[in-house]
Amino acid sequence: MQQAHRAGNLKQSNKSHKSRHRSKRGIAAAVKGKVNVKEFVRRNRHVLKKEERRHQALQIRKNKREESMNKKRALGGTRFPPFLVCVVPLNRQLDVNSALAILKSCSEGAVATESPNGILHIALPNFKQRFSFISPEVDNDFSLLDALKVADTALFISSALDEPVDEWGEKVLALAMAQGMPTPVVVAMDIEGVHPKKRTTEKQNVQKLISKWLPEEKVMQLDKNSDGLNLFRRIGNQKRNVIHHREKRPYMLAEEVEYVPESDGKGTLKVSGYLRGMPLNVNGLVHITGLGDFQMSRIDGLEDPHPLTLGKETGKSDTMEAEVIKVSVLQKADPAKQESLVSENVPDLMDAEQTWPTNQEIEQANIEKVPKGWSDYQAAWIVESDAEDNSEYESGSDAEDDEQFMSLMESEVGPTDEKYDDTVDAFEEHEVLKKLAAAREDQLYPDEVDTPQYGFYITIHIKDVRQDLWQAFHASNGTAPLSLFGLLPHEQKMSVMNVALKRTGVSDEPIRSKDRLVFQVGYRRFIVNPIFSQHTNGSKHKLKSQDTVLLNLYKRIYPKWNYENCIVTDRDGKEGKDVAMD
Known part of the structure; x- marks a missing residue:
């Protein structure tokens, strides 16, 4: 009788053919009528056609545009702070109150109020926006810098009758650009007072002077009520510049x-x-x-x-002021x-010294943990690791286990209806329910806190x-x-840094080493006596008594710097010593 050949253990097994696609016969042989459960349950994904993909992209783009426009329209509204505008004249003799008077009366429904610090607030119900105007004192550099560092918009005002930009105006623009320019807006006044044939020429002259400092800004006119409305619309809708040192704080x-x-x-x-x-x-x-x-x-x-x-009532009544x-x-x-508030590290001179332990520390080190009921002879035979294990074992006593068991039994069974009034305090139960409801609300709405x-x-x-x-x-x-x-965490700490500075070209007046200077960096202003040295790439720098063009400053400063915005002046605030961070 002929027997079929049976392959042994040493039979050669060839590799399967590497192919991404199997034939229908191979799929049928592998499946043999079985259907995969995951593939059967999973819903077939709808493949979008070309027109559907185009419509989907259009909807996404439309939603993003509406979201961006809603955020822009909400700025200056009821739930947002008003637009803070710093009014700065580019001519020392120019009075900004005339410009503010035009802005007050440009709209019939405008509501103008003033805070105790002299900040003018104008609410426009037609625009659904609010605006705040602050006018820093002329010839006070620190007042100007403090107002510009928190302002959303810098409103520069020039006049067509006088010199549009004088020496004070050039200094104002230089300081604003060195510290960090907020969103600028430039207006020209008194154009209506010029002969009609020369108005266009005068406005072009102002534009040429402003283009040296702000090449992308277009000069607006401010002489009539319609000009004031255009200015409000420009301030409320323009894209604001990002000042990094205040975006994170x-x-x-x-x-x-x-x-x-x-x-x-x-x-x-x-x-x-x-x-x-x-x-x-x-x-x-x-x-x-x-x-x-x-x-x-x-x-x-x-x-x-x-x-x-936003309603019919545009102002506060006398009764509301008395509330x-x-x-x-x-x-x-x-x-x-x-x-x-500790800013300096006070070193401990004895921190690294090895001292002799005290008697109390020696007694605590000699205390041995011995199980209860053991004699000194038994404790002498216990290894230190065994003693720790036994002490951990005796920490949980049988009484505690009994208490835990009894508490579980009582909580599972609970009091009966007859003894409910005797065992449960209604006031305490009401307070517990209040706490549970508050905890539940905090869990569901974690962002709604009084922050x-x-x-x-x-x-x-x-x-x-x-x-x-x-x-x-x-x-x-x-x-x-x-x-x-x-302040951010650890931002009040002091440090020592080497800083490279360079001049802005406004003045060539020399600065001696160790002169008392005022540094205006971001939101900080402090006084230091810097040491100037030669600016090189090495680790050693040659001391210089006076600075020339570049200088290396070595002093104690705060580590949180805004490396783009630094202004240095002398102690008396004299001009000509302004430098910028390199």
Whole structure:
């Protein structure tokens, strides 16, 4: 009888043919009538046709455009702070009040109010936007810089009758560009006072002068009410420049400032205004330009004193002015979580020294953990690791297990209906239900907390402000705007850095080494005595008594720098010593 051949264990197994696509016969042989469950349950994906893909892209583009337009239209509205405009004249003799008078009366429904610090607020119900105008003092460089660092728009005003840009105007433009230019808008006044045949020529002359500093800006006219409406429309709809040192921090321009002295020579400084930028944490630190770093005690939320009224009533009545402003406490500082004001590291000279242990430390080191009921003879035979294991075992006693068991049994069974009133306190149960409901609401809506957000009108209570320091600051900066910035973690620390500076070309006046200079960097302003040295690529630098074109500065500074915006002047604020970061 013939037997079929059976392959042994050493039979050669060839590799299968590498092919991406199998034939129908191969698929049928592999499946043999079976259907994969995943493939059967999964829904077939609809393949879009060319016209459908085009329609989908059109819808996505339309939604993004609508979202962008809604965000732009909401700026300056009821839930957002008003547009902050810094009005700067380009001629020392030009009065900006005439321009503000045109802006007040350009619209019939415009509502104009003024804050105690002199900030003009104009609400336009037709545009559904609000605008705030601040006019810094002329010939005060620090006042101008403090106003520009928090402003959304810089409104430069020139005149066609006088010199459009004089020496003061050139200095203003140089300082604004060195610190960080907000969104600029340039207007020319008094064009209507020029002969009609020369108006176009005068406007072109102003445009040529402005193009040297701002080549992309087009000069607007401001003489009539229609010009004022065009200016409001331009400010409200234009794209704003990004200033990086304030995009990551909360900041605020003070609308009201009040100092409350205390008995220990210190006091509380209350600063009210619209919060801009990022949310503010009460446990962090704030920096007041020219005053220093401080801690906060609490943050209060107030009603908007300059609301945007969209109805028929365009102004506040006399009865509303007599009402008491509602104040709600948003946050209170926690001393355990509050940032420290320590800025310098005080080294401990004995930190690295090896000292002899004290008697208490020796006694604690000699204490041995012995199980309960063991004698000294038994404890002598226990290894240290075994003793730790036994102590861990005895930590959980039988009584604790019994208590846990009894608590489980009681919680599972629960009280009966007859004993419910005797064992359960109705008031305590109601309070527990309230806590559970609040915890549930916090879990469902974690973002809805009373945290000072962008656009809130708040009052910040700054604690431990020295009276002599505040009196000196207020005496020297009485009319200057007060700006406040929130600090990032560890930003109050001091450091030592080498910084390369170069001149802007405004002046060639020499600066001696160790001269007292005022540095304006981002939101900070501080005084240092820098040491100039030769700028080289090596690790060693030659000391120089005076700077020429490039200088290397070695001093103690804050590590959080805005490397694009630095202004250096002398102690008296004289011009001619402005430099920029390289």
